[in-house]
Amino acid sequence: MNMSKAARIALILIVLPLAGCLSGCLSGLRGEVTPIQVVSPNVRIEIDPNWPQVDLALNVRRPQANQMLDGFGLLVRQDGHRLMTWPGLAWADTTVDMLQAELIKGLLDSRRLTGGVARPGEIRANGTLMSNIRHFELVDDGPDGRHIRxxxxxxxxxxxxxxxxxxxxxxxIRPVGSSDAAAMLEAYEAAITDLVQQVIGWTLSEAQAQKDMLEAVGVS
Structure with a gap:
C-alpha cells in the first residue's frame, strides 16, 4: 500500500497474533492473519485570534457513542445503512478516546482557558464540555459521492x-478523492481537524457568553 499521500499521518505496522484481537480487521481467508496498520490523525488546530480569553476551568468528558462507533475500526457506510470496517486499518485509540484527547489538547494549545482544562476529576472546574458522536465514518456512495461524515x-x-x-x-463533510486508503486517511485527518477547530471555537465563545452562570466552581 502506497501511503505517500498521507505522510503526515503516523503509521505503526503491527501484526496481531490472534484473529479476535480486532474484530472486522482480519481477513479470515484460510485462517490467515492480515497485518494491521494502526493510524493516528495529526490534528493541528489554528489558533483564532478572535477566540476569547476566558477566566474559567473546564472539564472535557469522554464523548458518548454507540458500540459500533466506540471502537478502533475505521467505519465505512455503504448503501445508506450497511456499516463495515476498512480491512487492515485501525485507529490507535477508539474514536471516543481520540476525540476527547484532541479536544483537551486543542483547548490547552489555545491557551484561552486560564483556569485549565482536564478530564473530569483531575481539576475543580466551572463547567464540563460533553458530546455525543452520531457519525464518524466514510460514506461510500460511489466514486462521485465518497466522503467523510x-x-x-x-x-x-x-x-x-x-x-x-x-x-x-x-x-x-469532507470529500474523498479516490478509493485508496491514503486518500481516505487524508480526508479523515482534515475532517477531524475541522471538527475539533469548530468545537473549540464554540466552547470558548459559549464559555465567555455564559461566564456568569459558570463561575460557581463545582465538581464533575
Missing amino acids: LEVSAMLTRNRDARQVAGENFLV
Missing part, C-alpha cells in the same frame, strides 16, 4: 448542578 452534538454544562447552559450540533 463526522457529526457530533456538544453541550456545555455547569458543574454546580449539571445544568446545560449551551448546546450545538456540528457536521463536517
